[in-house]
Amino acid sequence: MWIAELSRRTDVPVATIKYYLREGLLPPGESVGATRSRYDESHVRRLRLIRALAEAGGLSLARIRGVLTAVDEESREMHEVLGAAHNALLPDTIEASPDSLARVDRLLKDHDWQVDQESRDRALLASALDALEKVGYQLDDDLLETYATTAQQTAEAEVAHLPSGDRQHTVETTVLLTALGGPVLLALRRLAQQNASAHRYNAVRRSCP
Amino acid sequence: MWIAELSRRTDVPVATIKYYLREGLLPPGESVGATRSRYDESHVRRLRLIRALAEAGGLSLARIRGVLTAVDEESREMHEVLGAAHNALLPDTIEASPDSLARVDRLLKDHDWQVDQESRDRALLASALDALEKVGYQLDDDLLETYATTAQQTAEAEVAHLPSGDRQHTVETTVLLTALGGPVLLALRRLAQQNASAHRYNAVRRSCP
DNA sequence: TAATATTGGAAAGTGATACTCTCCAAAAGT
C-alpha cells in the first residue's frame, strides 16, 4: 500500500507519518523508484502501537522510540525484554536518597521479588518516596506493604494473561499492557477512592425501610 | 519572609516564584509598600505542593491550578473535594464508546462502588479500554476484575490512612497521595511484573543443593 | 499526450508549555 492508504487505515496524517519516518519511529517502506515506497501490515500495526502509546499511554516520542528499540531487539531473552522496555519508559537518570533506596531493597527482599539490579524502577520508586517525604508526608510501612501486595496480585494476573506463541506479538502485548494498563489501573483506583471516601465521610445514600 | 527567603527555603528560583504568582498558582504575599511583600509558611507549603505535583506527579501547571482551586473550595463537603480534585487531574472532555462506558458502569455496579455520576474517571477508564481495543487487545473480564479488586484494596488502605482533623491538611494529603501514590504504585507494579515474568520464563536463579 | 495528482525528502513554521531573562523605578539596608 502507498502512504496515503497507510494514512487512511490508521487515521494518522501523511505529514505525521513522514515525520515518524524521519524520526526513526517507523521503519521505512520498501522503496519502489525514487518517489514511491510500499508499506505493509507491519507498518499499520507499528503506527497503531505508536499512537496508542502516545495518546492513551501519554508517552513522549523519545520514550516510544526507546520502547520500540527494546521491543525490536531480537537477540534478547523474553524476560530481559520486559526489563529493557520498562527501563525505556523511565528517565535515564533518577536520583534517590540512599535511605529510600535501602527501603526499596528491603521491600524487594521481604517479598522475594527477583528484580534485575539495574532496573531503573528501583530508583524511580525510591525517588517517588523521597518526593513524598519532601512535602512532609512519609508513606506508612503498612500502606507501602498494601501497595506491594496488590501490585503483586495485579502483576501476576497480567503476566498470566500474556499470550504465548509468536514472540513479536507477545512482546508487543506486554509493552501495551504495561503502558496502557497503567491508566486503567489508576482510573480504577481513583474510582475506588471515591467510593471509599464516600463511605468514610458517610455520604452514601442509605436505604430507607 | 521576603521572596528571596521563600526561594531559598523551597529551592525554587525567584523568577519562577514570580511566574507562579502571575499565573495565579501561588496567592500573592501581604503587600508591604509598593516594592515589598511578605510571605509566610503557607506559601512555603503551597510552593512545595506545586513542585511535588509537577515534578513527581508529572502534572501540568494547568492541572495543578485546577487541583489547587478544588482544594481551596472551602464550601464543599469533604467527600466532594476528592471527586473535584480527581476531576481536575483529568482532561475536560473525554471521549469513550457507549460499549466501554456500559462495561465500566456494570463494573461499578457489580462492586457496589458509590461513584458520582459526573466523575470523569468513568469516561477516562472507558476511553482507556477503547484505546486497548483499538490496538487489537481487549482486556479480559477476569483481568479487569483483578484490577478492580486490587484497586479497591489499595484505595481502602489509602483512605483509612488519611489523617483526620485539620481540614486543609487532610485535603492536601489526599491530593498528594492520589497524585504521588500513582507513580509509586506503577513502579511497584512494574517491579512485580519483572518478578512475575522472571518466574514465568524460568529466569529465576535456582538454589543448587 | 497533456493535465492532474501523489510521492519522498527536506526545511521552515506553528502553538503550547514552562520557564528564564531583562529592565525599571521604588524602597531598604549599610
Place this chain on the structure above:
DNA sequence: ACTTTTGGAGAGTATCACTTTCCAATATTA
C-alpha cells in the same frame, strides 16, 4: 551616598510534536 532587593511587566528561550511549504520525480487519468 551607595549597593541591593523588590514587584511588576514584557520579551526571550528551549523543547516537543507536529504541520506547512516547497521541490522535482513519477503515476494516474482524461
